[in-house]
Amino acid sequence: xxxxxxxxxxxxxxxxxxxxxxxxGALATVGFLIFAVAYGxxxxxxxxxTNLSDWGSGGGVxxxxxxxxxxxxxxxxxxxxxxxxxxxxxxxxxYEPVARIAELLTIGALSMAGLMIVVHLGRPDRMVWxxxxxxxxxxxxxxxxxxxxxxxxxxxxxxxxxxLTLRSDVYQLRDKLPNILSPxxxxxxxxxxxxxxxVAERMAWWLSLGIIVLAPLLLHGGVIPxxxxxxxxxxxxxxxxxxxxxxxxxxxxxxxxxMFVAYIFRxxxxxxxxxxxxxFHGLGWWMGLFGLLWLWFQLQKLITGAYAPTxxxxxxxxxxxxxxxYWLAVGLxxxxxxxxxxxxxxxxxxxxxxTVIAGVGVILGVLIDKTLFVVEGLIYxxxxxxxxxxxxxxxxxxxxxxxxxxxxxxxxxxxxxSKLVPIVELxxxxxxxxxxxxxxD
Amino acid sequence: MRQTESRTLGVHRxxxxxxxxxxxxxxxxxxxxxxxxxxxxxxFGSEWEEDARETLSEVEFDTELGVELARDAQRLSQGKIxxxxxxxxxxxxxxxxxxxxARPTDPTSAEPLDEETVSTALDDEVVxxxxxxxxxxxxxxxxGDGGEGGDGDGFDGGDDDDGFSRRSVLKSVGVAAAGIAxxxxxxxxxxxxxxxxxxxxxxxxxxGTKNDRVQMGFVIDVDACIGGAHCAQACDYENQTANGQxxxxxxxxxxxxxxxxxxxxxxxxxxxxxxxVSVCPVRARHKREDDGIVLTDYDICIGCRYCQxxxxxxxxxxxxxxxxxxxxxxxxxRNSNMPALDNEGRPDDPKYDKNGNHTxxxxxxxGIMGKCVFCVHRQDSGNPELEGTTACYEACPTxxxxxxxxxxxxxxxxxxxxxxxxxxxxxxxEKGQPEAGYDTTSEDAEWNEQRHVPRWxxxxxxxxxxxxIYVGHQPSADANDQWVDKPGDYESYGLHxxxxxxxxxxxxxxxxxxxxxxxx
Numbered sequence: 029x030x031x032x033x034x035x036x037x038x039x040x041x042x043x044x045x046x047x048x049x050x051x052x053g054a055l056a057t058v059g060f061l062i063f064a065v066a067y068g069x070x071x072x073x074x075x076x077x078t079n080l081s082d083w084g085s086g087g088g089v090x091x092x093x094x095x096x097x098x099x100x101x102x103x104x105x106x107x108x109x110x111x112x113x114x115x116x117x118x119x120x121x122x123y124e125p126v127a128r129i130a131e132l133l134t135i136g137a138l139s140m141a142g143l144m145i146v147v148h149l150g151r152p153d154r155m156v157w158x159x160x161x162x163x164x165x166x167x168x169x170x171x172x173x174x175x176x177x178x179x180x181x182x183x184x185x186x187x188x189x190x191x192l193t194l195r196s197d198v199y200q201l202r203d204k205l206p207n208i209l210s211p212x213x214x215x216x217x218x219x220x221x222x223x224x225x226x227v228a229e230r231m232a233w234w235l236s237l238g239i240i241v242l243a244p245l246l247l248h249g250g251v252i253p254x255x256x257x258x259x260x261x262x263x264x265x266x267x268x269x270x271x272x273x274x275x276x277x278x279x280x281x282x283x284x285x286x287m288f289v290a291y292i293f294r295x296x297x298x299x300x301x302x303x304x305x306x307x308f309h310g311l312g313w314w315m316g317l318f319g320l321l322w323l324w325f326q327l328q329k330l331i332t333g334a335y336a337p338t339x340x341x342x343x344x345x346x347x348x349x350x351x352x353x354y355w356l357a358v359g360l361x362x363x364x365x366x367x368x369x370x371x372x373x374x375x376x377x378x379x380x381x382x383t384v385i386a387g388v389g390v391i392l393g394v395l396i397d398k399t400l401f402v403v404e405g406l407i408y409x410x411x412x413x414x415x416x417x418x419x420x421x422x423x424x425x426x427x428x429x430x431x432x433x434x435x436x437x438x439x440x441x442x443x444x445x446s447k448l449v450p451i452v453e454l455x456x457x458x459x460x461x462x463x464x465x466x467x468x469d
Numbered sequence: 470m471r472q473t474e475s476r477t478l479g480v481h482r483x484x485x486x487x488x489x490x491x492x493x494x495x496x497x498x499x500x501x502x503x504x505x506x507x508x509x510x511x512x513f514g515s516e517w518e519e520d521a522r523e524t525l526s527e528v529e530f531d532t533e534l535g536v537e538l539a540r541d542a543q544r545l546s547q548g549k550i551x552x553x554x555x556x557x558x559x560x561x562x563x564x565x566x567x568x569x570x571a572r573p574t575d576p577t578s579a580e581p582l583d584e585e586t587v588s589t590a591l592d593d594e595v596v597x598x599x600x601x602x603x604x605x606x607x608x609x610x611x612x613g614d615g616g617e618g619g620d621g622d623g624f625d626g627g628d629d630d631d632g633f634s635r636r637s638v639l640k641s642v643g644v645a646a647a648g649i650a651x652x653x654x655x656x657x658x659x660x661x662x663x664x665x666x667x668x669x670x671x672x673x674x675x676x677g678t679k680n681d682r683v684q685m686g687f688v689i690d691v692d693a694c695i696g697g698a699h700c701a702q703a704c705d706y707e708n709q710t711a712n713g714q715x716x717x718x719x720x721x722x723x724x725x726x727x728x729x730x731x732x733x734x735x736x737x738x739x740x741x742x743x744x745x746v747s748v749c750p751v752r753a754r755h756k757r758e759d760d761g762i763v764l765t766d767y768d769i770c771i772g773c774r775y776c777q778x779x780x781x782x783x784x785x786x787x788x789x790x791x792x793x794x795x796x797x798x799x800x801x802x803r804n805s806n807m808p809a810l811d812n813e814g815r816p817d818d819p820k821y822d823k824n825g826n827h828t829x830x831x832x833x834x835x836g837i838m839g840k841c842v843f844c845v846h847r848q849d850s851g852n853p854e855l856e857g858t859t860a861c862y863e864a865c866p867t868x869x870x871x872x873x874x875x876x877x878x879x880x881x882x883x884x885x886x887x888x889x890x891x892x893x894x895x896x897x898x899e900k901g902q903p904e905a906g907y908d909t910t911s912e913d914a915e916w917n918e919q920r921h922v923p924r925w926x927x928x929x930x931x932x933x934x935x936x937x938i939y940v941g942h943q944p945s946a947d948a949n950d951q952w953v954d955k956p957g958d959y960e961s962y963g964l965h966x967x968x969x970x971x972x973x974x975x976x977x978x979x980x981x982x983x984x985x986x987x988x989x
Contacts, residue, residue: 086786087967149836158769158771170747170750409781
């Protein structure tokens with residue numbers, strides 16, 4: 029295993045942007061602009077421009093792609109920080125080089141999740157004031173208020189965590205960083221003292237512990253599935269299996285997300301040394317494991333809903349069993365699982381590229397599944413007296429544009445941040461260096 | 470033995486025991502006429518107090534307050550003090566201890582903050598629970614014991630449990646033990662049900678036998694309904710709602726083994742435990758303390774639509790596009806002469822209710838939620854001819870809909886229930902037994918024997934405690950709306966089932982009905 033990465037390698041992305049960078053940036057900007065126009069249109073005309081409708085006599089779904097994408101983004105965010113926290117807490121040095129990528133992905137994806145909620149609201153202008161003035165009361169009862177709390181908490185934790193490790197890196201690499209941004213670095217290094225490093229390290233450790241301990245309760249372990257599973261009149265949502273299902277989906281898609289971002293950087297900046305094969309090998313393995321759990325939970329749901337279902341559960345499971353879209357989602361998780369398993373058993377040769385493509389499959393599979401979950405839950409409500417229930421839902425181009433917009437924004441975010449700060453921790457490279465030297469001696 | 474148990478376990482066990490155990494004791498005291506007081510004192514005697522102190526000392530809240538609360542709660546349940554006395558006695562201290570006292574003190578208070586507890590408190594006193602079901606009165610936590618005997622009401626039987634878990638899930642054991650639980654179990658009526666015989670026991674001391682707290686609601690005789698949707702039309706006109714917003718709706722459905730159409734009139738159920746209120750992240754959706762009407766504050770709603778998701782009845786309607794200015798103007802104009810608008814301090818606009826909240830009429834802006842408001846502008850009009858009425862009630866040609874205070878035995882809906890009971894009872898006595906109240910006069914007597922229960926509430930298995938009491942045929946699990954010869958259609962009544970869309974040729978197209986395709 030060659031570990032001859034130098035600290036200089038880490039600042040390579042921060043040099044003058046190349047042609048590909050500009051093309052990707054331009055495409056992402058176009059994607060963002062499409063979203064901006066679509067959202068402006070929606071603000072102007074109201075949510076009537078979507079295919080969302082009133083559940084009940086109107087026979088529609090009141091939550092659709094917006095909420096599906098929200099759930100998807102939170103899932104990616106949730107897993108991202110877990111990778112990083114686990115790497116620190118359990119001293120999984122192998123994953124240290126992707127730790128910061130994972131943290132950045134968490135920050136970006138959480139922001140996009142928040143944005144999806146804003147886009148989803150009928151009156152986003154009131155969001156802050158209405159929520160704040162009633163928060164002390166609603167936090168006791170409203171899962172949406174819990175949700176807000178937890179997303180904010182995770183945002184703060186991740187941000188703190190990131191800044192703790194970033195200061196030391198910026199300090200050490202200062203002379204190699206672009207001069208043009210020196211005001212930014214001065215701000216990052218505000219009152220920095222090299223003596224603070226051990227303290228920061230310890231704080232990061234405790235934050236990691238917090239993140240790991242809270243993981244099974246917060247975000248996809250708790251509040252996000254609770255938005256759905258605490259609604260007894262929606263049989264597809266109600267029940268204790270919802271949360272495990274959400275968590276497994278979140279983790280498997282997050283592994284895919286981290287791999288994908290890491291792979292792009294590795295390709296573009298020739299970072300084979302910084303982000304070696306073994307990282308992808310390991311992340312692929314974890315992705316497979318969480319994917320397997322997800323499939324197992326799906327199986328439990330289907331078998332419960334198919335063998336002797338209650339009257340309200342039967343139609344929704346029956347629909348799932350006969351839905352091509354659902355089986356597409358299952359396939360997009362199952363095939364990658366089989367692929368990484370075959371690699372591990374030595375039946376197939378390991379390929380970084382193949383594993384990353386498998387990861388993209390998983391990400392898409394989870395997106396489809398989450399949107400279906402939201403929609404089917406509402407379409408197959410327990411109250412079936414309404415003639416229009418079950419209804420139908422197809423997202424409009426306006427709704428699709430928001431998904432495109434958030435993906436574009438994540439791309440822009442990484443394009444921007446990679447020019448600003450080193451997206452691999454200096455520590456990761458240094459430790460490898462020391463190891464190599466010691467080995468040499 | 471208790472001392473040997475771990476402290477945490479001890480707290481849990483004690484709380485649970487108290488919540489589930491005490492009503493049983495109370496029942497005993499009520500049943501036995503011998504030395505009732507002694508028995509009661511014994512059950513809450515020095516040993517109890519010791520226990521209570523031990524439990525309360527382990528939580529961070531004031532021990533003395535907890536003990537006092539529990540003791541007065543017990544006194545309240547024994548009828549020694551009135552409910553008002555109970556609340557007023559501890560309000561300040563509770564407020565101090567928990568930061569907020571979310572228990573009702575002043576029924577005229579306009580502060581919607583109390584909605585959560587109000588609904589709980591109302592539930593306890595919504596006396597019109599007609600079908601006697603063996604609710605387990607000790608089900609405050611141990612829901613497993615609750616409601617086993619009811620037909621399909623297992624969940625509801627544990628309705629204390631539901632209220633407890635949903636609302637208090639994040640509150641500490643201490644709060645539950647010291648305050649809320651004490652208050653909750655104390656004023657829960659012993660049997661958990663209402664019928665005429667029990668009324669005097671149930672209703673707290675006050676003027677007459679009338680329950681002091683007002684809970685507006687409906688009694689709807691679905692057998693009297695002919696499906697003409699006059700109620701829906703009248704509602705549409707009265708509230709000037711947007712197309713597709715059917716605040717009042719009539720299900721037309723068919724039973725497998727019946728040829729004729731069945732109808733189910735569906736307004737908002739103005740639940741005593743409204744899930745829409747619980748889930749609202751901004752308190753826009755609230756249960757009005759004055760009269761138990763569930764309303765939306767249009768000035769606060771952020772349009773997240775969680776209320777629509779959480780409501781099992783599908784009564785919520787979103788304002789998807791710009792509202793129709795003419796409709797809004799029409800609503801305002803027709804209600805501009807309300808006498809109450811002249812009252813000092815009240816905004817001079819019928820869109821505000823008497824508490825000054827923007828809750829009446831249709832949604833005035835896009836992006837906010839609305840639903841049946843129990844014609845709140847009528848209730849607050851100051852016009853005695855309109856107060857206590859709704860548009861749907863007035864419009865019904867067959868008098869299927871009765872509206873009023875369900876806690877008032879003299880109200881129209883309660884009187885109607887009484888009448889039905891008399892009509893249906895075999896012995897013809899004034900207070901016939903509800904369970905014997907099958908409509909044996911119908912031609913299809915056998916059907917009635919099997920299916921025809923005199924009163925029921927819609928989907929109460931979700932623990933919502935709805936305030937619409939139905940009389941007549943209850944839809945079976947096989948009931949469905951997917952049939953060909955439907956007796957009526959909404960379009961012919963000038964009503965729309967689909968919301969207005971946006972004129973873009975990619976999908977749902979406005980009123981014309983179906984969406985562009987299936988989702989799978």
